[in-house]
Amino acid sequence: xxxxxxxxxxxxxxxxxxxxxxxxxxxxxxxxxxxxxxxxxxxxxxxxxxxxxxxxxxxxxxxxxxxxxxxxxxxxxxxxxxxxxxxxxxxxxxxxxxxxxxxxxxxxxxxxxxxxxxxxxxxxxxxxxxxxxxxxxxxxxxxxxxxxxxxxxxxxxxxxxxxxxxxxxxxxxxxxxxxxxxxxxxxxxxxxxxxxxxxxxxxxxxxxxxxxxxxxxxxxxxxxxxxxxxxxxxxxxxxxxxxxxxxxxxxxxxxxxxxxxxxxxxxxxxxxxxxxxxxxxxxxxxxxxxxxxxxxxxxxxxxxxxxxxxxxxxxxxxxxxxxxxxxxxxxxxxxxxxxxxxxxxxxxxxxxxxxxxxxxxxxxxxxxxxxxxxxxxxxxxxxxxxxxxxxxxxxxxxxxxxxxxxxxxxxxxxxxxxxxxxx
Amino acid sequence: xxxxxxxxxxxxxxxxxxxxxxxxxxxxxxxxxxxxxxxxxxxxxxxxxxxxxxxxxxxxxxxxxxxxxxxxxxxxxxxxxxxxxxxxxxxxxxxxxxxxxxxxxxxxxxxxxxxxxxxxxxxxxxxxxxxxxxxxxxxxxxxxxxxxxxxxxxxxxxxxxxxxxxxxxxxxxxxxxxxxxxxxxxxxxxxxxxxxxxxxxxxxxxxxxxxxxxxxxxxxxxxxxxxxxxxxxxxxxxxxxxxxxxxxxxxxxxxxxxxxxxxxxxxxxxxxxxxxxxxxxxxxxxxxxxxxxxxxxxxxxxxxxxxxxxxxxxxxxxxxxxxxxxxxxxxxxxxxxxxxxxxxxxxxxxxxxxxxxxxxxxxxxxxxxxxxxxxxxxxxxxxxxxxxxxxxxxxxxxxxxxxxxxxxxxxxxxxxxxxxxxx
Numbered sequence: 148x149x150x151x152x153x154x155x156x157x158x159x160x161x162x163x164x165x166x167x168x169x170x171x172x173x174x175x176x177x178x179x180x181x182x183x184x185x186x187x188x189x190x191x192x193x194x195x196x197x198x199x200x201x202x203x204x205x206x207x208x209x210x211x212x213x214x215x216x217x218x219x220x221x222x223x224x225x226x227x228x229x230x231x232x233x234x235x236x237x238x239x240x241x242x243x244x245x246x247x248x249x250x251x252x253x254x255x256x257x258x259x260x261x262x263x264x265x266x267x268x269x270x271x272x273x274x275x276x277x278x279x280x281x282x283x284x285x286x287x288x289x290x291x292x293x294x295x296x297x298x299x300x301x302x303x304x305x306x307x308x309x310x311x312x313x314x315x316x317x318x319x320x321x322x323x324x325x326x327x328x329x330x331x332x333x334x335x336x337x338x339x340x341x342x343x344x345x346x347x348x349x350x351x352x353x354x355x356x357x358x359x360x361x362x363x364x365x366x367x368x369x370x371x372x373x374x375x376x377x378x379x380x381x382x383x384x385x386x387x388x389x390x391x392x393x394x395x396x397x398x399x400x401x402x403x404x405x406x407x408x409x410x411x412x413x414x415x416x417x418x419x420x421x422x423x424x425x426x427x428x429x430x431x432x433x434x435x436x437x438x439x440x441x442x443x444x445x446x447x448x449x450x451x452x453x454x455x456x457x458x459x460x461x462x463x464x465x466x467x468x469x470x471x472x473x474x475x476x477x478x479x480x481x482x483x484x485x486x487x488x489x490x491x492x493x494x495x496x497x498x499x500x501x502x503x504x505x506x507x508x509x510x511x512x513x514x515x516x517x518x519x520x521x522x523x524x525x526x527x528x529x530x531x532x533x534x535x536x537x538x539x540x541x542x543x544x545x546x547x548x549x550x551x552x553x554x555x556x557x558x559x560x561x562x563x564x565x566x567x568x569x570x
Numbered sequence: 571x572x573x574x575x576x577x578x579x580x581x582x583x584x585x586x587x588x589x590x591x592x593x594x595x596x597x598x599x600x601x602x603x604x605x606x607x608x609x610x611x612x613x614x615x616x617x618x619x620x621x622x623x624x625x626x627x628x629x630x631x632x633x634x635x636x637x638x639x640x641x642x643x644x645x646x647x648x649x650x651x652x653x654x655x656x657x658x659x660x661x662x663x664x665x666x667x668x669x670x671x672x673x674x675x676x677x678x679x680x681x682x683x684x685x686x687x688x689x690x691x692x693x694x695x696x697x698x699x700x701x702x703x704x705x706x707x708x709x710x711x712x713x714x715x716x717x718x719x720x721x722x723x724x725x726x727x728x729x730x731x732x733x734x735x736x737x738x739x740x741x742x743x744x745x746x747x748x749x750x751x752x753x754x755x756x757x758x759x760x761x762x763x764x765x766x767x768x769x770x771x772x773x774x775x776x777x778x779x780x781x782x783x784x785x786x787x788x789x790x791x792x793x794x795x796x797x798x799x800x801x802x803x804x805x806x807x808x809x810x811x812x813x814x815x816x817x818x819x820x821x822x823x824x825x826x827x828x829x830x831x832x833x834x835x836x837x838x839x840x841x842x843x844x845x846x847x848x849x850x851x852x853x854x855x856x857x858x859x860x861x862x863x864x865x866x867x868x869x870x871x872x873x874x875x876x877x878x879x880x881x882x883x884x885x886x887x888x889x890x891x892x893x894x895x896x897x898x899x900x901x902x903x904x905x906x907x908x909x910x911x912x913x914x915x916x917x918x919x920x921x922x923x924x925x926x927x928x929x930x931x932x933x934x935x936x937x938x939x940x941x942x943x944x945x946x947x948x949x950x951x952x953x954x955x956x957x958x959x960x961x962x963x964x965x966x967x968x969x970x971x972x973x974x975x976x977x978x979x980x981x982x983x984x985x986x987x988x989x990x991x992x993x
Binding site: 192219264267269272282285286292294298300301302303304305307308310317319320321322324330331332333340355356357358379382385387388389390392393394397398399426429430431471484485487488489490491492507555567 | 705724742752755810906915
């Protein structure tokens, strides 16, 4: 059953009028899932964003659970049926309008949490422009490793320190060593950075020992959210060999509250192809469907609001734009690769895309790229300069899909603030 | 309150007679914690091993939870009081003998599971002999990275594929590329290996942003178990740069069922000192207590039983012995380092020590070391040869503490079997 055409048709309107505004990110064609609560003593509940409201799915009698991970473990048919039921109930003229209306809560009256409980978190490295630029900084002679075009490079990250949008965290301390220092020392990171990523949430699990093929892969994906993989570059440079990043990353990771489902993204699927001359993916990472529509056209943005901007009531400033279509590996390829050895992905697990930079110099998805490793400061609109993040800086990631003939949908925002060192 | 002296006194005897046999690993001085169930439809229950029995702690009215992670989150005083109550009830002449006796189950009548729910799993690299030997194989010119003696190197591992002793798993497939191959290919790993490690289970959590000092570190440790970090060396060699091991490790990791507590290990604490000429640890990784007693004298063994041995009813063969005292970083240093950036460790989280090899060539904690990267086969007692693991091989890790004036305690076993590729 393919309900995408029905639920993403551009002429669909909702009786929730805010959802019909052209600039609203959560029209009836989107219907992203998240968790909300009215106060910090209440349970997290499962909701779907519609306009400026949240639909409480249990109150609307669409589900009887408050366990998002359980819901994510449904079959893809079950998920599509639920989406269709939500869409039908929210449409203009729905007989369920009164019942659903009593299950709406204004978004600005709730707290939005992590969309689910995240068991394991894996971070990939699919942004080839990022990998190349950063590779040059760390390894001038050897920017892109020989395995890059063959292996979707990934590594395990820390689940416990992942927070929902709005996360505030202290500047981490760690060991660093300058090239001329005789010995390392402990101190606050001086090269704090963000990374613009997408997060991929796992739907149905695969059993341990049971690889997922390219053909099955997207049945195991619930949807996508924005992800900021905060990084301490000076800690990373000293610690990362030979086993990879560790304390440079695991102090905080921020995700946006709404999971935009694969069904909502269906109109924005695009062909996936390698640049001419690049090797074809090995057969376990290839499929006709992936070549035809493995990519997703998602426009991405990084915004910065410094403490001084906030005090002067200046709006955040756009730093970067890029597009997920530049990723070197697709969502399906990440799932197929991650499980080819039998590794079990569980409902609610999170995969990071890796930093999604564009090809142009001003499309870096991190300050490391935009400032050439801190060598060339950015001048902000209020005259402030940045090589890396300063205390009080708020970074906001945004993402949206739009194209002629489709209703624009958005991801909401992924916002996080770097605070000073904890005293 | 320090109850260690009372509960580890060598003359203590239990009315559970099997616990008093000199070769039993679970005398009343040990009292390790684990989870057991009578059949696969029952809940996991919390038990303590005593002789050949398990004491059901809830049935003995010592606790009212079946949630081990909740129990692990107790304060260290609470944990010590519980240990004392268990010890007193199991001692010769205890008034509680009848009540406790009804809460005993023979170990051979229960299934032993993972001791707790593992949220995040971090693997360290504290075996300097392992790091040096393996470093030579991967990087002949540069075996030990410049950071090794400064940074307790660690990386995040996969929690979902960690299994309890008895775990059986299929030989993983993965990408490999020989030095002369024009391109990589997908196939079953041909260089399957084990790694002899200890696992460190986290007790009380620290809040995100709140580092744990060296002085506080062991309050956050519940105890230790054996850990086998199965590794596919050929997959590792091709995938691991620049972000570390991933599919080479995350298909399976096996831990022993019993967590031997820090209280039980107290008699076996030893001074921790660096080899002469090595740099002193940075202050955040140093403490007087750590220098005086940061080490633990735990004797470790690797045993191998091939399928042919099993068919011929031949006992497993001892491959290696080593000692945890050779580790380059202590348990407290791993906790202090992991949290220095504010990373939050949660109750039940698992830290691997890294492969614990001894200094001698025959003390390698992996086949990679014992066979010089597969160049020199081991000849087993029945004439079979091994460079890496073959299908049907069972690897058994064992560990124990003994010294004059203390009762010998053991860790039980960590057993796992490599099966053939899944058809």
